[in-house]
Amino acid sequence: MASLLLKIKRQDDPMDLPHWEIFEVALAPGVSLVDALRRIQMQPVTNEGIPTTPVLWDCSCEEGLCGACTVLVNGKARQACGVMLDEFDGPVTIEPLTKYPVVRDLIVDRSSMMDALSRNLCWTDVDDLAPRGDRVKMTKDESDASCFLDCVMCGACSEACPQVNSRSAFAGAFVFSSLLPVIRNRTGKEGAPSRLSALAGRGGVADCAGAENCERACPRGIPLVKASAILSWDVAKSSLARFFRG
Amino acid sequence: MAEKGLNIVVIGAGVAGMSAALKAFDLGASVTIIAQDMPYRSGSTCVRDGFSAAVGLASGDSPEQHAEDTLRCGEFLASRSAVRRMCEQAPDIAELLLRLGLVFDRTTEGLPSLSRAAGSTFARTLSSGRSIGQRLVSVLSGRILRACSSGRLTAYYGWEFLSLIQDESGRARGVIAQELRNMEIKAFAADAVILCTGGYPAIFGRHCRSAANDGAAIVSCMEQGAAIANPEFVQVTPLAMSVSSRARSVPDSVLSSGGAVWIERDGKPWHFLKEWHGASGGAVPDDLVLNSLVRACKEAGARTNAARLDLTHLNPETIGLKMPFLLDACDAAGLDPSSETMDIAPAVRNSLGGLWAKLDHSTSIEGLFAAGSAVCLYHGACAMSGNDLLASVHGGMVAAESAVSSACQKGAGAAELSASLVSHAKERETDLVSRISAKQGTENAYSIASELSSTLFEKALIEKDNEQLARAAGKIAELSEKLARAQLIDRSEWSNSELSFHRRLAKRLVLADIYVAASIAREESRGGHRKAAIPKKDDKKWFVTTRAFMKSGKMALDLSERVNGEPGDRGY
Numbered sequence: 001m002a003s004l005l006l007k008i009k010r011q012d013d014p015m016d017l018p019h020w021e022i023f024e025v026a027l028a029p030g031v032s033l034v035d036a037l038r039r040i041q042m043q044p045v046t047n048e049g050i051p052t053t054p055v056l057w058d059c060s061c062e063e064g065l066c067g068a069c070t071v072l073v074n075g076k077a078r079q080a081c082g083v084m085l086d087e088f089d090g091p092v093t094i095e096p097l098t099k100y101p102v103v104r105d106l107i108v109d110r111s112s113m114m115d116a117l118s119r120n121l122c123w124t125d126v127d128d129l130a131p132r133g134d135r136v137k138m139t140k141d142e143s144d145a146s147c148f149l150d151c152v153m154c155g156a157c158s159e160a161c162p163q164v165n166s167r168s169a170f171a172g173a174f175v176f177s178s179l180l181p182v183i184r185n186r187t188g189k190e191g192a193p194s195r196l197s198a199l200a201g202r203g204g205v206a207d208c209a210g211a212e213n214c215e216r217a218c219p220r221g222i223p224l225v226k227a228s229a230i231l232s233w234d235v236a237k238s239s240l241a242r243f244f245r246g
Numbered sequence: 247m248a249e250k251g252l253n254i255v256v257i258g259a260g261v262a263g264m265s266a267a268l269k270a271f272d273l274g275a276s277v278t279i280i281a282q283d284m285p286y287r288s289g290s291t292c293v294r295d296g297f298s299a300a301v302g303l304a305s306g307d308s309p310e311q312h313a314e315d316t317l318r319c320g321e322f323l324a325s326r327s328a329v330r331r332m333c334e335q336a337p338d339i340a341e342l343l344l345r346l347g348l349v350f351d352r353t354t355e356g357l358p359s360l361s362r363a364a365g366s367t368f369a370r371t372l373s374s375g376r377s378i379g380q381r382l383v384s385v386l387s388g389r390i391l392r393a394c395s396s397g398r399l400t401a402y403y404g405w406e407f408l409s410l411i412q413d414e415s416g417r418a419r420g421v422i423a424q425e426l427r428n429m430e431i432k433a434f435a436a437d438a439v440i441l442c443t444g445g446y447p448a449i450f451g452r453h454c455r456s457a458a459n460d461g462a463a464i465v466s467c468m469e470q471g472a473a474i475a476n477p478e479f480v481q482v483t484p485l486a487m488s489v490s491s492r493a494r495s496v497p498d499s500v501l502s503s504g505g506a507v508w509i510e511r512d513g514k515p516w517h518f519l520k521e522w523h524g525a526s527g528g529a530v531p532d533d534l535v536l537n538s539l540v541r542a543c544k545e546a547g548a549r550t551n552a553a554r555l556d557l558t559h560l561n562p563e564t565i566g567l568k569m570p571f572l573l574d575a576c577d578a579a580g581l582d583p584s585s586e587t588m589d590i591a592p593a594v595r596n597s598l599g600g601l602w603a604k605l606d607h608s609t610s611i612e613g614l615f616a617a618g619s620a621v622c623l624y625h626g627a628c629a630m631s632g633n634d635l636l637a638s639v640h641g642g643m644v645a646a647e648s649a650v651s652s653a654c655q656k657g658a659g660a661a662e663l664s665a666s667l668v669s670h671a672k673e674r675e676t677d678l679v680s681r682i683s684a685k686q687g688t689e690n691a692y693s694i695a696s697e698l699s700s701t702l703f704e705k706a707l708i709e710k711d712n713e714q715l716a717r718a719a720g721k722i723a724e725l726s727e728k729l730a731r732a733q734l735i736d737r738s739e740w741s742n743s744e745l746s747f748h749r750r751l752a753k754r755l756v757l758a759d760i761y762v763a764a765s766i767a768r769e770e771s772r773g774g775h776r777k778a779a780i781p782k783k784d785d786k787k788w789f790v791t792t793r794a795f796m797k798s799g800k801m802a803l804d805l806s807e808r809v810n811g812e813p814g815d816r817g818y
Contacts (some may be wrong), residue, residue, distance in 0.1 A: 013741070028285060030489070031491075035490055038692075042692040043689060046734060053737060054743075055743060056737055056743055060287045060288070060457065060458055061289065061455075061572065062456075062490075063492065063578075064289070064574060065291040065292060065377050065574070066292075066456070067286055067287065069285045082578050102742060103427055103564075103741055104738075109743065110665055111284070111403070114391060116282060116390065118394070121392075122388050123389050124347045124389075126342075126345050126346055126347065128267055129272050131335075131338035131339075131341060134553075135301075135341070136299070136340045136350065136358050136372070137357060138344070138356050138358070140356070143349055143356075149347075149349065149374070149375065149384055150376065150381065152384075153284075154494045178384070178388070180472065181347055181349065182388070185345075185347050187342070187347075
């Protein structure tokens with residue numbers, strides 16, 4: 001039976017230095033990277049026959065909807081559950097994402113993504129959960145922004161972005177994707193100016209250098225370049241309005 | 247408004263957990279969420295079948311009709327009062343979700359674009375892009391972040407619920423949980439606890455939810471005195487595509503939107519669904535599609551229960567507009583639904599049983615409430631498409647109201663919880679960890695789990711047979727012994743997921759045992775529970791809710807509780 005070598009970057013804990021281990025996995029049609037990692041978990045033995053600890057990775061939905069299993073496959077951020085091994089001819093390198101601290105092996109701590117959403121107030125300002133008795137009807141603005149709700153917080157956009165680094169406050173394009181539906185929402189108009197002025201500051205739209213890697217990297221096909229452009233325009237309009245209103 | 251200092255602990259951060267937490271927060275309580283991972287990673291993301299609500303009133307639809315359809319689809323086994331209340335509130339909840347930021351797919355005019363769930367009289371299922379579950383999760387997660395920023399809601403993500411802290415009277419007064427990185431075991435005191443950890447589809451192996459939905463938390467509660475209702479009911483859908491080892495469920499509205507299911511007979515497509523269920527246009531609920539498939543495969547002499555889902559006769563635009571939920575799976579499988587047919591085969595859509603609860607979502611343990619797929623109230627013997635997320639949001643909010651009012655009656659008293667009770671509860675879990683860590687056997691826990699799921703899926707799920715079930719029970723006992731001789735390969739004290747796997751596998755085995763015992767006990771066929779030897783339901787004898795509980799360390803079944811409602815005929 002055909003087999004494939006997986007070269008996996010491992011790290012026992014956040015303080016530890018990384019090291020590499022190679023595993024041989026059997027190839028069959030429809031075997032995903034998650035299937036292979038599960039095999040290794042069951043029998044953690046390297047390709048040289050040396051027993052080791054199971055390789056850890058994050059996983060939940062296994063259908064590309066939860067963002068958990070994102071890892072670098074030959075250097076590119078991808079959802080492990082959607083990577084089919086029969087697409088490769090030679091050895092494949094698997095590494096954790098590099099923009100977030102490693103917890104163990106392929107697991108990284110992406111809680112800073114949530115902090116970025118909090119800083120940018122990515123929520124609608126609804127008073128409470130009581131019904132208002134309105135009809136269910138969607139505006140065109142809301143519908144146009146609905147594709148941005150598809151973000152699964154996987155971190156592929158920030159991984160691909162040169163502006164996301166230790167010297168910059170820019171968190172990544174996922175913030176744009178999370179903020180846009182809020183501003184376009186029926187409840188969002190009032191809160192938009194304060195959110196946009198925050199976005200005009202450090203780590204905001206101006207920090208996007210237009211590399212456009214994010215959109216190419218997004219596994220959900222979200223038009224992130226468009227999100228950045230729309231928000232930049234909104235920020236500019238909002239600043240002008242503030243200027244003229246004094 | 248709740249009393250000051252009232253503390254509600256919510257376990258789980260999916261749609262039900264977040265709805266419960268947000269409602270309790272709205273009512274003025276301090277809320278602590280304990281979940282294995284952040285909301286974005288929850289099992290709710292996999293729910294693609296929409297959100298049902300009678301919003302198209304001009305068509306003649308009504309909440310009453312929605313309730314009637316739901317009860318009918320569930321073979322009248324769901325609580326009538328609970329279902330009526332849920333359907334009554336569904337349009338208001340749909341409107342609330344819009345205000346919170348969810349956007350439903352719409353017509354040019356801005357009205358919701360509705361699809362018809364199998365078994366429903368009207369088109370009333372709202373959809374949103376490729377996965378409404380994932381979008382709803384992100385919208386609610388934003389609201390949770392807002393509540394967190396106020397300081398009155400604290401979220402502990404990366405923590406696993408282990409067990410309840412109970413006071414002398416048995417009332418739930420908090421929980422013991424473990425941090426999954428540094429492995430710290432900690433006690434969280436509470437005035438009431440709401441369990442929203444999802445169902446148990448993952449024990450069957452081929453399923454369409456998160457691998458984390460293994461029912462471990464439900465079993466923990468049962469071991470501490472809660473009853474589990476209808477454990478034998480599991481919804482198996484043939485409408486599941488295979489991409490890698492993972493099944494991806496297809497919402498059944500694909501049938502009413504023109505999708506065809508066929509198998510090959512004598513070298514030609516045989517549209518058995520249309521042939522046998524012509525009156526409903528072939529759009530019948532999962533259990534009927536499954537029964538028909540099994541029967542058709544037998545008649546055609548096929549070796550496996552595999553079929554093809556065919557949309558090639560439809561306009562590609564219709565597929566894009568009416569079935570965006572298919573696109574992810576098609577992309578992953580690399581096929582174009584407008585020109586190629588899709589392989590489908592049975593998979594578990596979700597479990598239907600769960601913690602037994604009263605109408606107000608209170609379980610048999612005082613102070614413990616449950617919502618979402620962790621509770622058994624709304625779906626009966628077969629869940630109607632689009633009711634899953636509805637039941638989670640609605641149920642989460644009802645559970646929160648009940649938890650807050652129950653805690654108010656008792657008065658805030660987390661501080662009065664005796665230290666010895668807490669340390670005793672904590673010790674029990676620390677001891678369990680040391681016992682697992684000391685395991686030196688030769689068996690492999692992961693192999694045991696996969697043996698368990700193939701036993702359940704192949705021998706005890708689709709066409710149940712008492713002899714096979716008895717053998718499955720024997721196998722489960724054998725696997726439990728094996729687990730005692732299993733080895734813990736990973737000895738690390740940091741982020742040891744294998745340790746947690748061992749602990750949960752023991753609970754999976756308990757649940758499997760209950761599932762099989764209840765399957766043997768119920769001598770009829772109804773919805774998701776089908777016995778080959780007895781193809782009909784028996785309302786005289788079996789119009790009851792199964793209740794499984796622990797009695798002096800042993801599992802026991804009670805089959806005497808009559809269902810809230812009246813039996814009836816589905817009429818399709």
